[in-house]
Amino acid sequence: MKILVCISHVPDTTSKINFTEGDSQFDKNGVQFVINPNDEFGLTRAMWFKEKQGASVDVVTVGEADVEPTLRKALAIGADNAIRVNTPATDSFQVAKELAKVVEDGSYDLVIAGRESIDYNGGMVPGMLAKLIKANFINTCVGLEIEGDKATATREIDGGKETLSANLPLVIGGQKGLVEESDLKIPNMRGIMMARKKPLNVVDPVDADKRSEAVKFEKPAPKGDVKLVDADNLDELIDLLHNDAKAI
Amino acid sequence: MSVLVYTESENGKFKKAAFEAASYAKGIADALGSSVTAVSFNAENTSELGKYGVSKVLEISNDKLSKFNADAYADALSQAAKKEDAKVVVLSQTANDKYLAPILAVNLEAGYAPNVVALPESTDPFTVKRTAFTNKAFNMTSISTDVKIVGLAKNAFGLKENETEVSSEAFEPSLDESDFSINVESVDKATNKITIADAEIVVSGGRGLKGPENWEMIEELADVLGAATACSKPVSDMGWRPHSEHVGQTGKPVAANLYIAVGISGAIQHLAGINASKNKVVINNDPEAPFFKAADYGVVGDAFEVVPKLIEKLKEFKANNA
Ligand SMILES: Cc1cc2nc3c(=O)[nH]c(=O)nc-3n(C[C@H](O)[C@H](O)[C@H](O)COP(=O)(O)OP(=O)(O)OC[C@H]3O[C@@H](n4cnc5c(N)ncnc54)[C@H](O)[C@@H]3O)c2cc1C
Numbered sequence: 414m415k416i417l418v419c420i421s422h423v424p425d426t427t428s429k430i431n432f433t434e435g436d437s438q439f440d441k442n443g444v445q446f447v448i449n450p451n452d453e454f455g456l457t458r459a460m461w462f463k464e465k466q467g468a469s470v471d472v473v474t475v476g477e478a479d480v481e482p483t484l485r486k487a488l489a490i491g492a493d494n495a496i497r498v499n500t501p502a503t504d505s506f507q508v509a510k511e512l513a514k515v516v517e518d519g520s521y522d523l524v525i526a527g528r529e530s531i532d533y534n535g536g537m538v539p540g541m542l543a544k545l546i547k548a549n550f551i552n553t554c555v556g557l558e559i560e561g562d563k564a565t566a567t568r569e570i571d572g573g574k575e576t577l578s579a580n581l582p583l584v585i586g587g588q589k590g591l592v593e594e595s596d597l598k599i600p601n602m603r604g605i606m607m608a609r610k611k612p613l614n615v616v617d618p619v620d621a622d623k624r625s626e627a628v629k630f631e632k633p634a635p636k637g638d639v640k641l642v643d644a645d646n647l648d649e650l651i652d653l654l655h656n657d658a659k660a661i
Numbered sequence: 662m663s664v665l666v667y668t669e670s671e672n673g674k675f676k677k678a679a680f681e682a683a684s685y686a687k688g689i690a691d692a693l694g695s696s697v698t699a700v701s702f703n704a705e706n707t708s709e710l711g712k713y714g715v716s717k718v719l720e721i722s723n724d725k726l727s728k729f730n731a732d733a734y735a736d737a738l739s740q741a742a743k744k745e746d747a748k749v750v751v752l753s754q755t756a757n758d759k760y761l762a763p764i765l766a767v768n769l770e771a772g773y774a775p776n777v778v779a780l781p782e783s784t785d786p787f788t789v790k791r792t793a794f795t796n797k798a799f800n801m802t803s804i805s806t807d808v809k810i811v812g813l814a815k816n817a818f819g820l821k822e823n824e825t826e827v828s829s830e831a832f833e834p835s836l837d838e839s840d841f842s843i844n845v846e847s848v849d850k851a852t853n854k855i856t857i858a859d860a861e862i863v864v865s866g867g868r869g870l871k872g873p874e875n876w877e878m879i880e881e882l883a884d885v886l887g888a889a890t891a892c893s894k895p896v897s898d899m900g901w902r903p904h905s906e907h908v909g910q911t912g913k914p915v916a917a918n919l920y921i922a923v924g925i926s927g928a929i930q931h932l933a934g935i936n937a938s939k940n941k942v943v944i945n946n947d948p949e950a951p952f953f954k955a956a957d958y959g960v961v962g963d964a965f966e967v968v969p970k971l972i973e974k975l976k977e978f979k980a981n982n983a
Contacts (some may be wrong), residue, residue, distance in 0.1 A: 426910055426930045430797040450911045505763075506772065516825065531910055533793050533800070537773055540731075540763025549843055550731070552760040555904070565846070570729075571756045571858035573850030579843040590909060594898045624772030628788065629801040633936075639943075640951050644962030647974045650942070653958055655978070658940040660862070660919035661886060 414468040414559065414581075415614035417521040418456045419512060419538065420487055421481040421530035432630040439532070439630070441479075442476035446460075448483055451527025457596055459525055466559065469493050473521065475502045475511045488608035489600030495611065500618035503626070505533075509541035510591060510621030516546050516582075522562070524584040528553050533627075536586070543584035548625045551577055555590025593647065662723065663698040663834030664690040666715070666748035667738055670704035673791050677820070677859065678753035678943070680713050684821040685813045686751040687714025688780045693749070697825075700741045700832070702734065715875055719744075719832035728845045729757050735764035736833035742769055742808065744832075749787075750810045762812055772804035775812040795910045796935040814937065815916040857908065860889035862919040865908060865929075867893040869924020869945065869964060873901035878968045880924060886976045891915065893925050911933035924964045927952025930934060930957075944968065 424430070424444045431440040448456070449539040462468040463479070472487040484495040496519075498511045516524055524543075529536035536552075543550030549564075555574065556567030562581045567574050600608070604615045644648040654661045666686035668679035669696070679699075686697045698717045699710050703726060707718040719741050726733060738761070742750055750765065752758040754776060766773040778799070782788045789811060790936050793800040839896050855861060864883040866876060876890075883890045890906060897907035908915050910930040915938040920938035924945060925931060932955050943956040953959045960967055 424794075426933070427754075430794045499778055506766070509763075531795055534761050534776055536775055537763040537766065540760070541767050544764050551766065552731070552845065553756055569756065570848070570850065572854065572856030573848065573905070575848040575850075576846040577843050578846055589907070590806035590904055594894075597675065600858050612954075624806045625774060625802050625804045627793075627800050629764075630793065631790075631799040631801070633796075633799065636955065637957075639959045640957045641953075641959050641961065644960050644967050646969070646972075647960070647971050649972055650958060650960065650971070651978050652940070654919065654940070655982075658957070660940045661975075661978075 414462065414466065414523060414649065415519065415521045416459045416462060416468050416470045416523045416525060417516060417519060418452065418454050418459050418470060418487070419524065419526040420456070420472050420474045420483060421527060421532070422474055422476055422479045423449045423530050423532045423589040424485040425607060426450070426531065428474065430632070436630045437628065445549065446483055448486060449527050449530045451529060451588045454589050454591045454596060455469050455525035455585070456487055456490060456492065457598060458587065458591040460598070462559065463491070465654050471496060473498065473515050474510065475500060475508045477501055484613055486600060487512065488596050488611045488613070491604065493611065497613065497615050498618050499615050500620070504623040505535040505537040506541055507517040507543060507623040508623040509538045512538070512542045513545040515616070515621045516542070522581045524548070524566070524582070525587055528586040528588040537586050539586035546582070546583040548584050550584045551579065552586040554585040554587045555577040555589060556588070557585060561577055580641070663696050663717070663745050663747055664693065664749045664751060665738070665742050665745055666751040667758065668701050668704070669753060669757060673703060673705040675704060675709060676755065678755050678815060680820050681818055682753045682813050683710055683713040683715050684823070685818045686782070687821070687823050688818070689749055689751065689965055690714070692781065692784055697749065698745050700738055702737070707829050708827050708912060710826045712822055714823035714825050714883060715827055716825050718827060718829040720902060721828050721834065722830050723837070725841070728842065728844065728848065731757070731760040731764055731843065732843060733840035735761040736840050738765055738766035740834040741832060748808055751809065752810065752812045754812050754898060758812065762810060769808045769810070771808035771810045771969045772806040773810040773812065774802045774804055776956055777811050777813045778814050778817040792937070797933055798938040805955060813948045816918065816937070816939065817916070826855055836855070844975050855887065855889040857889045857891055857906070857913050860917055862886045862888035862890045862913050862921070863891050863917045864921045864923070865891035865893070865925060866896065867925030868895050868921050876902065876919055878972065882921070882968055882972050885972055885979065893931055922952055922956070923968060924957055925952060926950050927955055
């Protein structure tokens with residue numbers, strides 16, 4: 414089985430979010446980038462398939478050279494090859510179209526992407542990619558088993574779960590549940606050394622068109638101070654929630 | 662050239678998200694000088710949509726669509742959009758809507774903006790405000806395609822009544838085998854519990870509660886308020902509560918009217934996921950806990966004393982205000 418894991422290179426969850434150039438660009442200054450958490454669960458599940466069922470695992474990112482440390486980290490976790498499509502990621506459709514070319518060229522059976530990236534929260538790359546390559550698509554995937562060319566997946570729905578089955582090729586939008594937090598691997602020294610020697614192929618973009626553009630960013634208005642209520646005066650809290658907030 | 666809205670229903674009843682999406686679609690239709698057409702799947706009482714500004718309903722009744730299926734639903738919606746020559750399609754952001762949106766975007770060669778929080782800033786270029794960086798920022802996105810898809814964030818617009826005369830017609834999309842290549846084997850959904858996605862009030866517990874045996878009071882507080890229960894990430898990682906209750910940046914987003922955090926410190930990843938909630942209450946014994954900077958109302962105190970007292974007071978309040 415050939416597996417491709419799509420990795421989004423995103424600011425660490427603790428990053429301060431700022432903008433530059435007249436609030437039109439995300440300010441990368443001093444920001445630490447990481448593998449998108451949803452993708453890391455998927456990558457770890459891919460490693461499980463590799464170990465238990467025999468699979469090759471490639472990782473791919475659409476981006477310029479600055480994303481390479483993130484790909485190297487994925488290699489250190491255990492991926493076999495990395496691919497970087499050499500173009501800035503501008504919108505989800507453009508990224509999906511670039512990825513579609515990589516999937517077609519590599520004839521992958523299973524593509525594991527994340528439910529959403531934590532920077533733009535688009536949640537659309539996996540689904541768009543699947544439909545561009547005419548593969549099956551399962552979103553918010555919290556469990557995945559593959560047998561032969563058949564996949565059984567658990568999907569998180571509002572208020573529960575459902576079990577789905579589909580044939581490969583398949584694209585999933587994954588998240589925690591594919592593996593548990595405790596299954597995530599911190600790359601060890603040997604992994605990091607080996608990752609330096611693994612192939613990181615830079616491929617040319619197909620120059621996909623984009624359909625949307627982030628024109629301007631804005632930060633939320635600063636919040637007013639918290640209204641503290643004495644623990645011995647909870648009637649006041651109820652009154653505030655009822656009359657002020659109109660929430661109960 | 663109407664504005665099309667997908668109105669999600671469950672067991673024949675429209676979800677609140679459907680009415681909110683319809684209200685929003687009406688706002689866009691007014692800006693464009695057009696009208697709203699809704700598409701419903703096996704829903705009863707489609708005339709209810711008239712209250713929120715819908716003037717026409719394309720009613721799909723098809724047993725094969727009794728369970729949600731993203732490919733088939735997206736195909737049906739694409740056919741409806743083409744039939745109506747819709748240039749704007751409005752969705753909500755439920756799990757199902759988020760699943761079908763990218764498929765629909767490919768079908769219709771449309772640009773898609775998710776997590777939108779307001780009516781378009783301008784309709785030409787078509788520019789909408791959406792959240793980014795998990796609620797740490799907003800982003801103006803302009804869509805350049807002929808057909809545009811907008812995903813409306815929960816509780817961002819609210820329900821706006823706009824009594825409109827509504828006509829409905831049966832709509833039979835032509836669906837083929839490829840629409841059903843994913844089999845729904847089973848659905849496991851607790852029917853008696855309020856879901857985090859649907860809830861107006863969410864009561865959430867963190868590591869400060871010490872252990873799973875102490876969740877009874879959280880359940881009871883939720884019960885009194887008609888709320889859903891949720892938890893912080895470590896609580897689900899330690900198996901105190903199911904993963905489905907994990908909220909935050911890497912868990913479920915919460916956009917409730919009221920979010921009550923008990924024994925949760927307010928880490929940036931937690932806050933990012935719940936910040937879209939309108940009113941936030943924190944109960945924590947550490948006055949320095951970062952949650953107090955993010956909350957609207959706070960009680961500094963021991964959860965094991967405050968929560969039982971709060972439950973009693975709320976019961977009294979409910980009894981007097983019934
Ligand atoms: C990549 C990444 C993603 C993450 N995503 C998420 C996410 O999606 N959601 C999430 O929640 N976290 C997430 N986290 C974890 C986050 O950083 C925090 O570790 C977590 O939110 C802390 O959970 P907590 O508030 O329950 O526990 P703690 O931080 O341990 O806080 C417990 C609180 O309880 C209070 N307390 C203790 N005893 C009492 C008492 N008797 N009465 C009242 N209060 C009491 C304490 O004062 C303290 O403030 C993520 C972390 C990383 C690195």
